[in-house]
Amino acid sequence: MSTSDKNKKPTIKDVAALAGVSAMTVTRALQPNSSISEKTKTKVLWAVKALNYKPNISARRLSSSRSYFVGLLYIKPDGSYVGEFIIDALKASRKHGFHLISEEYSSSGGMSPLYLVDKLIEDTNLDAVILIPPLCDDLELLHHLKHKEMPFVRVSPNVELTLSPFVCINDYDAAYEMTQFLINQGHTQIAFIQGASSLKNSLSRQQGFLDAMQANELSVPAEFIQPGNFTYQSGFSAAHNLFELTNRPTAIFAANDDMASATIACAHKFGITVPDDLSVVGFDNTYIAKQMWPALTTVEQPLDLISDKVLELIAHHDLSSDGETLQKFELPFKLIERDSVRNLKTVPSS
Amino acid sequence: MSTSDKNKKPTIKDVAALAGVSAMTVTRALQPNSSISEKTKTKVLWAVKALNYKPNISARRLSSSRSYFVGLLYIKPDGSYVGEFIIDALKASRKHGFHLISEEYSSSGGMSPLYLVDKLIEDTNLDAVILIPPLCDDLELLHHLKHKEMPFVRVSPNVELTLSPFVCINDYDAAYEMTQFLINQGHTQIAFIQGASSLKNSLSRQQGFLDAMQANELSVPAEFIQPGNFTYQSGFSAAHNLFELTNRPTAIFAANDDMASATIACAHKFGITVPDDLSVVGFDNTYIAKQMWPALTTVEQPLDLISDKVLELIAHHDLSSDGETLQKFELPFKLIERDSVRNLKTVPSS
């Protein structure tokens, strides 16, 4: 039995034969923007479907100028975001007929990261590059790629928004909704731990928080807004400051999960019980959100949809950019309710 | 400038020309176990090096029976291990001229995971499969692959050790060393939280702990050995049991990081300060080890070396197995010292 030689995979010739056209025409039907009549195109696509034909990427790559390689650049992960992203990106790449090459953006062997990127591009002839946070905001890298005319897509960038297409979620809406959720649970004394101040999405999250509070006619004392920069460390000291206040908040909204996690750790240190004495929410829904005790209520970004959209943009050559018009693709977020928030309107369970 | 057309990548023809042989001979020099004289082989390899020639995987794939695709099967990650592993496996794959296809092993669309594996194998014509924990111990999958004669390599398997080559670290030695470390810090009352009892490496870790204790003439009360199964939950209740004891341990060795993390969370709950009142150590060095407070002292597995070894085995066709001889490749582990252990021989810092 082993691999059945009879049901060999259909090739372009099989499709051509079934559709009654030449191989060339099949190629045309499969490529966007090629001159082909609607009628033949329909016929060919029908045959493609009937045979369940999938183009052979290797053959395609060998004969075309495109490499069907796409590069994912990241910086040394200190959280699980990168790993989670790559898993989804790998899936999306396969679906769209690309191979994903992910590489750490760092110097090595005395060579600058920029030089290594050039080498990667030359070695593999990348069709496009994907940039995820925080690399998507690296001005030097951005302009280098631009200058080399290497197309790229970004995920949740904060700067130079017109420089490339990008996909993101609406941070403002998500933060607004999360704040409203807290308020609905009866919280009125809510503190906020900021993300890195230079980043637009930090500001959006903060603004969403602020506006939701204001819409509910709730005031936010100045000391309830604590600086942070998305790291565990910064979250820990922000929480520390908050806990030393004479009137503590009943809820803390941290601009990401790492800082929320640090807040909970710090609460433990102060003998503050979460969620009985204090509710904590985060943002991102990384693995850590599930691993901590209590499990964290947070905002989920649809990494699978994001990857899919990114690869779709690459596959369809939609990567040009005039540097002026905004090419923004916003995907839906989701509130994930877990155990780190107490409903003040009900009697405590303990 | 753009992409310089002059320095095109060298092809097999360039190498052949430089070495003064035919393309065929170059192929032979590059393939293991092919009939070629030492002399010509040396000459060709020199030319390969001189030109910095890298075979074109696509061309290779198109013309050969090998697909140069290797599949990595995993089950839905509830920690960051999978993501971390994939990042390294991706790097190693590229280095060895393979493309990594990673897929979740799960049912979907009403189809069994086994069926989906078959489909993956057929669709992509995988050369080999990589199985990581805990999938590497899935008997059904193991025998299915064996039956299909699909070669596979495993990482840290616990069962049917002769069924395939595998790479691992020495769990026994690592646990022994970690225990000795604790003892060197002055600890004598050390508890152990077990991994899943059916797994050999759980037992190895436990035995390493036990033997180190015995070698130091330290006794371990029965209640100091708590059952667990590698999940956060199980670690939490194990710690809970330990903390309710009248004479608590001064140190707890959890068989993995997730359970160690739960132990620390539980300690917080009991008002026990880590490391002042209690030292905690884990195993694996996953991201979570750095993210918690205090950061966890643990054992690191060299995921990069493991991936490299796995791909090397695949590349060199070393995947046969007679089902009887053990093909075990043991890589070095490392103790990572962080902040979760107190040295009882010095004055406490606080």
Next chain:
DNA sequence: CTGAAAGCGCTTACAG
């Protein structure tokens, strides 16, 4: 042990 020829499955010019 070594080489000339054919072919893998596509796409790129080039014609019509």
Next chain:
DNA sequence: CTGAAAGCGCTTACAG
């Protein structure tokens, strides 16, 4: 709008 030919860079038989 459509097709016949050539070629991408390798490897697989087949000879010698």
